[in-house]
Amino acid sequence: MHKPEIMSPAGYWPQLHAAIEAGADAVYFGLTHFTARAKVGFTLDELPEVMRTLHRRGVKGYVTFNTLVFDHELRTAARTLAAIAAAGADAIIVQDLGIAALAHQIVPDLPIHGSTQMSITSAEGVAFAARYGVSRVVLARELSLAEVAAIRSRSPIExxxxxHGALCVSYSGQCFSSEAWGGRSANRGQCAQACRLPYELIVDGKPRPLGAARYLLSPGDLAAIDDMTTIARLGVSALKIEGRYKDAEYVAITTNAYRRALDAVWAGLPSDLTVADRLYLEQVYSRGLGPHFLRGTNHQAVVEGRAPRHRGLLMGRVVRVRADAIIIIPERGREAAPLKPGDGVVFDAADWRSPEEPEEGGRIFTVEPVGDGLLAIRFAKGAINPRRIRAGDLLWRTSDPQTERIARPFVQAAAPARRQPVRVTALVRAGAPLELHWSLIAQPSLTVTVQSPTPLTTAQNRPLDETTLREQLGRLGDTPYQLTELNAVIEGNPFVPVSLLNQLRRQATAALAELQGRPPAMNILDPEQVLDTMLAAVAPSAPPDTAQIHLLIRSPDQLEAAIALQPASITLDYLDLEGLKPAVTRVRAAGIAVRVAAPRVLKPEDERVARFLRKLNVPLLVRSTGLLDRLRDDPTVELTGDFSLNAANILTADLLLRSGLQRLTLTHDLNAEQIAHLAERIGGSRLEAIVYHHLPVFHTEHCVFCRFLSTGTSYKDCGRPCERHHVALRDTHGRAHPVIADVGCRNTVFGAEAQEASKYLDRWRAAGIAHYRLEFVHETAAQITAVTEAFRAYLQEEIDAAELGRRWRQSAPQGVTEGSFFVPANYQYIPLM
Known part of the structure; x- marks a missing residue:
């Protein structure tokens, strides 16, 4: 078992330097393109210097290449991957499976890390990624430590x-809210954070008052600092701190805390982290810290719902408001970091104030005790409006000058705060040149040798001794090194001037830094030739099919209407597993092909679900690479890949189709024209396009039903409100987005409006697409019938696409939208040459 890396984020140079000084083993960062944090990053021209800076300090650098890549970007992506390797990157972090395969072909020696956006939650998912060159997988954040241990026991790779850090409410890689509502793809680095907006809970058609809880999809932040003893022994290779949008102070304080905690545990020592250290972790940035999913499921703990942004430390509650001061009762446990002048605070009035109203707050001018344990806090004249503050409001400290002082040694280090231990072997003989062999203890293969230009003479008075040698060689000043071990052979009473020792020390440290900064030798193949070879190997297009309608329904109430329509197939996407068996029998009896939709997430404990699905002996709609890996070599089961596999380019689509899929639905990150072009390249009969559905904007482990309609913590004690109630989340625009739970109690929030592709159907048919799916969420039998019959009339050329769109607008419960299908007016197709 190896000691895991502490892995820190860097948006740019200040954060990178802070991570180095605070003790990171590795730093991850993006370039200005192909990165999931599009607002920050280094240019490709800066990358060699970034890697030299890191390597000279003994720190690894991992480049995030973690977006889905479109066809017209493949050639640029291939060249960029080669340049990243040439710059000396220690690994790339990749979301797109096709890009992982491409990178592995271009640079076989470059480690590839599968991003958390691959949505991997099982050992099978890890194995699938490993097939395409991935050497490490970043597991989904929704796994418990026990589940991580189970996956580790069966994982072939790191x-x-x-x-630590922010949590997405949706499984990473499975969020389409930004795409649906803003045309900005989270899988392309443009998350709009719709999860941090206020929503109203609608239960069975009526609003459900929730008091201060307004932000129903905004989780607190992750903190696993108190679980380090367990985590250190899991056998994982890296512990990752989230935060490429955070400032250098955040990076410094979090990195240093986890560095110290891990080092103590690994050495078998008690942690030296104080109460104040833990408070400053929360102070520097948090929405409220907790272990959340790492300790198992507790739906009452993940989303508190009062606020969506940084809160810092809860410092007290307002007791009364005076004309000259606000009187608060302090929060217990804050004695190590009390309120003081200069602190920035905010008054949390979520109990009574609208989410749209700005909060009251400012910097404290004075703090003084007023008896009975109460404090009076005052602000500069005009800094706050006391009329907007009430008794009962919570007081949060959002900024603290003391936090800045704690971070300063790492953020504004005059000399390296973190040094690398070195070993020096000295051969000091009168009559021979002085030889010094310098090597890094952490990397013994990195060794430099320096020697005096002339032989040493014999000392007349003061020959060199080991104490003097150690003292002079240990004066490493502003270098990143620390003399830890000296092995000296001193013979013949040699005379060595101090100036010579200083000169050789400077030569050695400069040479050692230069050696560390060199990029490692890698075999980099011609990226364009590799890409051309892979494109040439794409399976040839299959002959075109006749147009077919496939329906997907989500409740037994919709089944009879679907059967009556006699589509080519019916896909059952049910909450209740047991309800599937009679439904399968019913569809088969009607002479219709039946298919069952698998869950998007399968964890280690969901083995029974996978076995059940296999025993149904029906075709499956596969939504995870873990299930695909399990079934890929089974010729008895027919598999269709769903949108959640995130195929955005021809390489990924071909890779997935070669993995046992009969057909594939492309990711919702593609617009309608991109779908058409990819169909023309790979063969329209190999694709299944969704033409009418409610976009699944969030897919989350957090259960809205359990959190807000029960007092339970999981399916074991929640009372299963998902089986009795229809729930929707109404946004500030008045749209009610339906919420449905799956067999694993995970929730999917669907877009209120139906996303429909009528405007683009003529184009899709010309591109050879023949398999079309209509998906229903909360539609009635009459609406399902109207939507399907209109589409059938279009396929039979009884109506045109414009009339189809008009009929769908009439049938959809809350209207329709182009959503992710939308093609901008300035869109230009760039062919993949």
Whole structure:
């Protein structure tokens, strides 16, 4: 078992330097393109200097290449991958499976890490990624430590887990809210954070008051610092701190805390982290810290719902408001970091104030005790409006000058705060040149030798001794090194001037830094030739099919209407597993092909679900690479890949189709024209296009039903409100987005409006697409019938696409939208040459 890396984020140079000084083993960062944090990053021209900076300090650098890549970008992506390797990157972090395969072909020696956006939650998912060159997988943040241990026991490659920072409410890689509502793809680095907006809970058609809980999809932040003893022994390779949008102070404080905690545990020592250290972790940035999913499921703990942004530390509650001061009762446990002048605070009035109203707050001018344990806090004249503050409001400290002082040694280090231990072997003989062999203890293969230009003479008065030698060689000043071990052979009473020792020390440290900064030798193949070879190997297009309608329904109430329509197939996407068997029998009896939709997430404990699905002996709609890996070599089961496999380019589509899929639905990150072009390249009969559905905007482990309609913590004690109630989340625009739970109690929030492709159907048919799916969420039998019959009339050329669109607008419960199908007016197709 190896000691895991502490892995820190860097948006740019200040954060990178802070991570180095605070003790990171590795830093991850993006370039200005192909990165999931599009607002920050280094240019490709800066990358060689970034890697030299890191390597000279003994720190690894991992480049995030973690977006889905479109066809017209493949050639640029191939060249960029080669340049990243040439710059000396220690690994790339990749979401797109096709890009992983491409990178592995271009640079076989470059480690590839599968991003958490691959949505991997099982050992099978890890194995699938490993097939395409991935050497480490960043597991989904929704796994418990026990589940991580189970995956680790069966994993053929390294694993990495998040230990600190913001949580997405949706499984990473499975969020389409930004795409649906803003035309900005989260899988392309443009997350709009719709999860941080206020929503109203609608239960069975009526609003459900929730008091201060307004932000129903905004999780607290992850903190695993108190679980380090367990985490250190899991056998994972890296502990990841989230935060490429965070400032250098955040990077410094979090990195240093986890560095110290891990080092103590690994050495078998008690942690030296104080109460104040833990408070400053929360102070520097948090929405409220907790272990959340790492300790198992507790739906009452993940989303508190009062606020969506940084809160810092809860410092107290307002007791009364005076004309000259606000009187608060302090929060217990804050004695190590009390309120003081200069602190920035905010008054949390979520109990009574609208989410749209700005909060009251400012910097404290004075703090003084007023008896009975109460404090009076005052602000500069005009800094706050006391009329907007009420008794009962919570007081949060959002900024603290003391936090800045704690971070300063790492953020503004005059000399390296973190040094690398070195070993020096000295051969000091009168009559021979002085030889010094310098090597890094952590990397013994990195060794430099320096020697005096002339032989040493014999000392007349003061020959060199080991004490003097150690003292002079240990004066490493502003270098990143620390003399830890000296092995000296001193013979013949040699005379060595101090100036010579200083000169050789400077030569050695400069040579050692230069050696460390060199990029490792890698075999980099011609990226364009590799890409051309892979494109040439794409399976040839299959002959075109006749147009077919496939329906997907989500409740037994919709089944009879679907059967009556006699489509080519019916896909059952049910909450209740047991309800599937009679439904399968019913569809088969009607002479219709039946298919069952698998869950998007299968964890180690979901083995029974996978076995059940296999025993149904029906075709499956596969939504995870873990299930695909399990079934890929089974010729008895027919598999269709769903959108959640995130195929955005021809390489990934071909890779997935070669993995046992009969057909594939492309990711919702593609617009309608991109779908058409990819169909023309790979063969329209190999694709299944969704032409009418409610976009699944969030897919989350957090259960809205359990959190807000029960007092339970999981399916074991929640009372299963998902089986009795229809729930929707109404946004500030008045749209009610349906929420449905799956067999694993995970929730999917669907877009209120139906996304429909009527405007693009003529184009899709010309591109050879013949398999079309209509998906229903909360539609009635009459609406299902109207939507399907209109589409059938279009396929039979009884109506045109414009009339189809008009009929769908009439049938959809909350209207329709182009959503992710939308093609901008300035869109230009760039062919993949």
């Amino acid at each position: 694993l990495e887990i998040f230990v």
